[in-house]
Amino acid sequence: MPERRVMTVGMVCVDIINYVVRFPDEDTDVGSNSPLEVPGGLGNRCLDQQWCRGGNASNSATVLSLLGANAEFFGSIPQGDLTSFFEEDFRRDRVHVDRCPRLAARTPTSCVIVSAASGTRTIVHSNSDLPELPADALRRLPLREYDWIHFEGRNIANVNKMVEYVRAEREKNPELKLTISVELEKANRPELDTLFSLGEVVFISKDVAMSKGFTDMESAVRGLKARTLPGSVLICPWGELGAAACLADGSVVTSEAHRPPSVVDTVGAGDTFIAACIWRLRRGDPVNRALRTACVVAGTKVGVKGFRPLPQLLKDSGLLHE
């Protein structure tokens, strides 16, 4: 039997990433040749622009593949002007997409503005008409070929039903060895809360933790653990402060962040953290080691544009002692 796959379920979109000198003032026009000095103040300039395949699940699948996993993305792939862009990009990163629905639709698009001055990334995203995966989307898939399924926190009602289906299949077929993980990323979406009790591994973002009133990562994972299933692990990355996890026995472990030489591109840093965590947990590492690895991989990613330099950088740096 071939190596099992790890599957990430969610969205793929195009990220149009604009690297600017500083976040633009409202009503200005920033171009590739804009003056950097203007009478009365500082100018601005768009230093570079990249069109990248994006979306949380799509990004995490990419990083899993770059780390050597047999990774699959599962989500609707829009058929339109950018069809071949998506197909070629997935192929280049060796991410399986053979089981994805392909639907005629406008391309979900994120316009991202990355500021060199402040290291921030500001996102304006639109998904006009690409349908989300239906509730029965997993029924056609050969579940025995997977050992891990990760769900991006979107399309909540259907994700609940998909997870329900996987759990039921697991109970019926003890030979299915499948771990379920979920991500809660967006704050202020009450419907997301149903996801807490879906996975054996639950990732929550700093934004979600803060929207629940927590101001540090240890309190967040300790305070929110009760919402998860018994036996599960709750993990929360907290930017430059590192990450914390609350284990099944209620104990909390943490890891420091890894700081790159300079902050170049934070787009997809959270997706990278998740991918690296899953990569290590999937091969049986303890949670504290997985956290440490995930902090190193995510911190390394922040120091470079995109994901593709990661394998070489991690190899050269010797940061991952395998």
Added chain:
Amino acid sequence: MPERRVMTVGMVCVDIINYVVRFPDEDTDVGSNSPLEVPGGLGNRCLDQQWCRGGNASNSATVLSLLGANAEFFGSIPQGDLTSFFEEDFRRDRVHVDRCPRLAARTPTSCVIVSAASGTRTIVHSNSDLPELPADALRRLPLREYDWIHFEGRNIANVNKMVEYVRAEREKNPELKLTISVELEKANRPELDTLFSLGEVVFISKDVAMSKGFTDMESAVRGLKARTLPGSVLICPWGELGAAACLADGSVVTSEAHRPPSVVDTVGAGDTFIAACIWRLRRGDPVNRALRTACVVAGTKVGVKGFRPLPQLLKDSGLLHE
């Protein structure tokens, strides 16, 4: 002989226009489903997103065609993921592009954020590697088929040489009846100043006028007229205050702005103004009438998304008494 063409020379790009509730705060993530109310303040949302063919010259050619002119765009067309998007869009708007160089390159892209709260449009534009038109680009064209050539204010050195060539051809061939117009849009680009003396009709933006120290449109056109060729007309639109022109004899004429019921989309309003001016001047209207028409057409455009509703709206409103 078929009807002569009016040609606009410049750039085509894709404008990804995001209609948001308000201009985003730095480091936020605004999606199509983002909450509008969040603890402690107002949320935001991306209400709609349109991928449009953009670029000043490309927009002006579109509006000229929609107004009934035999319009041509002349500029490099990038060959890549969006090739068929551009070709189909030009065809749909009946803009000739049969003489354009087609070059393999990344697609010049503007990410535009239109705020419903303030009516502003904020632009981040990148042109990574699409070459500008070469200095001899017009030499292959049958100039006798045109009666007006308008140059966008970019690629300055080569535009200077292109205009030089057209002037020389006009002198050699008196049967060439060709008007030259130019646009100076971007402020704080000293090299743009060479364009003042290139056209029989010169358009300058409010930004350019203000960067030269002028605070109202009449003073701007009067004060800058000396930089233009003898016999030329200098025109300056000034947003909601209307537009002014300084004629060959030094006299100044103005027009009030036309206010749409609501400000929906200011993207391309300046390009619309220029197109409508050219449309009327080209058929021999006096400058004051052309200004008035251009203010009506541009104001009408600001009240709708994109350009395509213009012909019907102008017809229905009876604002243009032809």
